[in-house]
Amino acid sequence: MTSSYPRVARLRDAETFRQHIQDLGIELPFDEDLISGEGNPLAQPYVLPDGSVIGNRFCTLPMEGWDGTLDGKPTEQTIRRWKNFGRSGAKLIWGGEAVAVRHDGRANPNQLLIDSQTLKELESLRLSLVEEHIAKHGSADDLYVGLQLTHSGRFSRPNEKSRLEPKIVYHHPVVDGLFNLPEDYPLMTDGEIEDLIADYVRAAEQSQRIGFDFVDIKHCHGYLGHEFLSARWRPGPYGGSFENRTRFLREIVAGIQRDCPGLAIGVRLSAFDFPPFRDDGQGMAHPMDWRDESGEYPYTFGSDPEDPVSIQFDEIFTFLDLLEALDVPLVNLSAGSPYYNPHVTRPAYFPPSDGYSPPEDPLVGVARQINAVSELKSHSPNLAMVGSAYSYLQDWLPHVAQYVVRNKMVDFVGLGRMVLSYPELPADVLAGKTLDRKRICRTFSDCTTAPRKGLISGCYPLDAYYKERPEAEQLKQIKAELKS
Numbered sequence: 001m002t003s004s005y006p007r008v009a010r011l012r013d014a015e016t017f018r019q020h021i022q023d024l025g026i027e028l029p030f031d032e033d034l035i036s037g038e039g040n041p042l043a044q045p046y047v048l049p050d051g052s053v054i055g056n057r058f059c060t061l062p063m064e065g066w067d068g069t070l071d072g073k074p075t076e077q078t079i080r081r082w083k084n085f086g087r088s089g090a091k092l093i094w095g096g097e098a099v100a101v102r103h104d105g106r107a108n109p110n111q112l113l114i115d116s117q118t119l120k121e122l123e124s125l126r127l128s129l130v131e132e133h134i135a136k137h138g139s140a141d142d143l144y145v146g147l148q149l150t151h152s153g154r155f156s157r158p159n160e161k162s163r164l165e166p167k168i169v170y171h172h173p174v175v176d177g178l179f180n181l182p183e184d185y186p187l188m189t190d191g192e193i194e195d196l197i198a199d200y201v202r203a204a205e206q207s208q209r210i211g212f213d214f215v216d217i218k219h220c221h222g223y224l225g226h227e228f229l230s231a232r233w234r235p236g237p238y239g240g241s242f243e244n245r246t247r248f249l250r251e252i253v254a255g256i257q258r259d260c261p262g263l264a265i266g267v268r269l270s271a272f273d274f275p276p277f278r279d280d281g282q283g284m285a286h287p288m289d290w291r292d293e294s295g296e297y298p299y300t301f302g303s304d305p306e307d308p309v310s311i312q313f314d315e316i317f318t319f320l321d322l323l324e325a326l327d328v329p330l331v332n333l334s335a336g337s338p339y340y341n342p343h344v345t346r347p348a349y350f351p352p353s354d355g356y357s358p359p360e361d362p363l364v365g366v367a368r369q370i371n372a373v374s375e376l377k378s379h380s381p382n383l384a385m386v387g388s389a390y391s392y393l394q395d396w397l398p399h400v401a402q403y404v405v406r407n408k409m410v411d412f413v414g415l416g417r418m419v420l421s422y423p424e425l426p427a428d429v430l431a432g433k434t435l436d437r438k439r440i441c442r443t444f445s446d447c448t449t450a451p452r453k454g455l456i457s458g459c460y461p462l463d464a465y466y467k468e469r470p471e472a473e474q475l476k477q478i479k480a481e482l483k484s
């Protein structure tokens with residue numbers, strides 16, 4: 001499956017790029033000319049409320065790793081990836097990747113795990129990143145490194161890559177069906193949720209002990225924290241009202257602030273979500289049409305129940321207000337879920353193996369996230385805000401990034417897939433260098449297809465390290481079989 005939309009790589013000059021944006025009818029501003037030197041908006045430091053200085057406006061985003069050991073420790077591939085984060089030049093490292101707070105919350109059997117048996121190795125992993133950063137950029141004084149703490153909830157696969165072992169907080173009438181969850185599948189009890197909260201607090205204390213500057217309490221992409229936000233039909237203290245649906249977060253934050261003085265907290269949030277999309281068999285994807293007896297779709301956070309593919313900002317504003325009230329200074333904004341609407345989460349020209357052809361030009365998805373974040377930044381100017389979905393901009397990434405930071409539409413530009421193929425992109429942009437077009441991520445989605453098929457994660461098309469691995473040939477065979 002491939003798209004019929006114009007490829008960004010072929011929009012080579014500003015007038016062509018601008019005209020395509022106009023033809024799409026979207027707002028996607030960019031600076032035609034890049035500012036070099038100390039005047040570059042992306043080179044400006046950011047000072048957090050506690051006085052911590054983050055040296056520039058690039059952020060590496062957390063990604064789920066598929067190359068740890070079965071007991072949750074990093075491998076050669078994990079260490080190499082974290083070193084690349086250090087050499088990137090980005091001064092905000094948002095977690096490196098998702099790290100499970102306990103075994104049953106791992107999204108795959110090779111995801112990193114934080115517990116007493118893995119602390120030494122995780123500490124070494126962080127140090128490898130910091131040392132690489134110092135070697136390439138001279139100092140880590142303004143480097144700010146966090147660890148993303150997660151439980152994968154309904155998408156947990158802790159023991160076998162192909163077997164879901166879900167932990168759910170309510171029955172989602174659509175997503176349950178997509179993943180063959182029976183109607184009588186048990187929900188997490190309130191007591192189990194309380195135990196998990198304690199695990200998050202314990203993991204935060206361990207993260208602080210091994211030198212991380214902050215922890216992220218993950219609330220995105222359909223994983224457990226995110227699921228709480230749409231648990232309107234769950235009875236008891238963890239569902240129903242907004243207060244109850246945010247109790248999980250509030251109790252974790254309270255525990256961390258009690259037990260880990262001085263440790264900063266961030267939240268990566270799917271600010272809005274849409275219903276699952278599925279291919280109609282004719283090569284076009286559509287949102288699944290499922291509404292309750294009132295004609296609404298109340299199973300997302302941040303979308304309009306009456307029009308569930310449009311954003312409703314009121315509740316997102318309330319959530320950001322809550323973060324400020326809790327003294328949570330950092331928020332990293334994403335959208336949707338890669339499991340059921342990947343084009344919303346990470347716009348791409350080529351869909352992953354378990355995806356579908358994008359139902360819109362991926363630039364529409366980029367603009368949706370950028371403009372939503374701008375709206376949220378306007379509401380909450382005091383939060384340090386990271387935006388996502390920039391990788392699909394490819395050659396135009398620095399131009400859009402400079403504009404949105406210069407105009408205070410966002411504080412930090414987050415990079416995920418791009419750092420896999422071209423880790424030095426932030427450093428090159430800040431140095432005023434011409435981008436190495438051969439290394440720019442073209443969103444081939446192999447970094448998703450490979451782990452979906454049980455292989456280690458990495459950029460197989462553009463990173464020579466992965467091109468030469470035996471998994472590269474396996475991936476070619478898998479993709480050929482998918483096309484046949």
